[in-house]
Amino acid sequence: MTSNEANCIASLYHDATAFPAGFRAQLKSELTNYVNAIINDEWQKMAKGQRSPQVEKIQEKLWLLYGSFQPKNETQKIFLMESVKIMNQASEMRRQRIVYASSGIHPLLYFVLITGSFITIAFTMMFGTENLVPHIIMTSFLAAMIALTLFTIIALDYPFTGNISIKPEVFTSMLSSLMSP
DSSP states (O other): OHHHHHHHHHHHHHHGGGSOHHHHHHHHHHHHHHHHHIIIIIHHHHTTTOOOHHHHHHHHHHHHHHHHOOOOSHHHHHHHHHHHHHHHHHHHHHHHHHHHHHOOOOHHHHHHHHHHHHHHHHHHHTSOOSOHHHHHHHHHHHHHHHHHHHHHHHHTSSTTSSTTOOOTHHHHHHHHHHHOO
């Protein structure tokens, strides 16, 4: 998802070449500011389930830029229509990213998962075997597998928080590729 959002912004940056020099420079500058704000401000805020007012403000500037531009020829009109369409896609992906950052698994689902784990382990203990040691080993492996699965679910519950979180690397690499001549 974040790579699609970054690709949309890169497309907006490249599509700016069809616009007049003054508008193009302003647009590219705001797009660069936008990506920098995502990397340096919004990513830290998303770890807390929040959105960045700074990114919001720059996004609003971008919408005002596109909304105030008056195309002078058919090429500019086509590029403006396409840019607005791509900007809508990028905005939607940002909204989804923020929702994913701020909403986790419902506590009731955690209750069901943990209760189901205990029931499953208890159920395996009811099977009778001739050798107790292999039975305990198999049950222990099952319990370990369930514990690892629950740990993974908990660790990935908030995808922008923690050591195994989604990083803004796609935006960083996209920004460096845009800045290179």
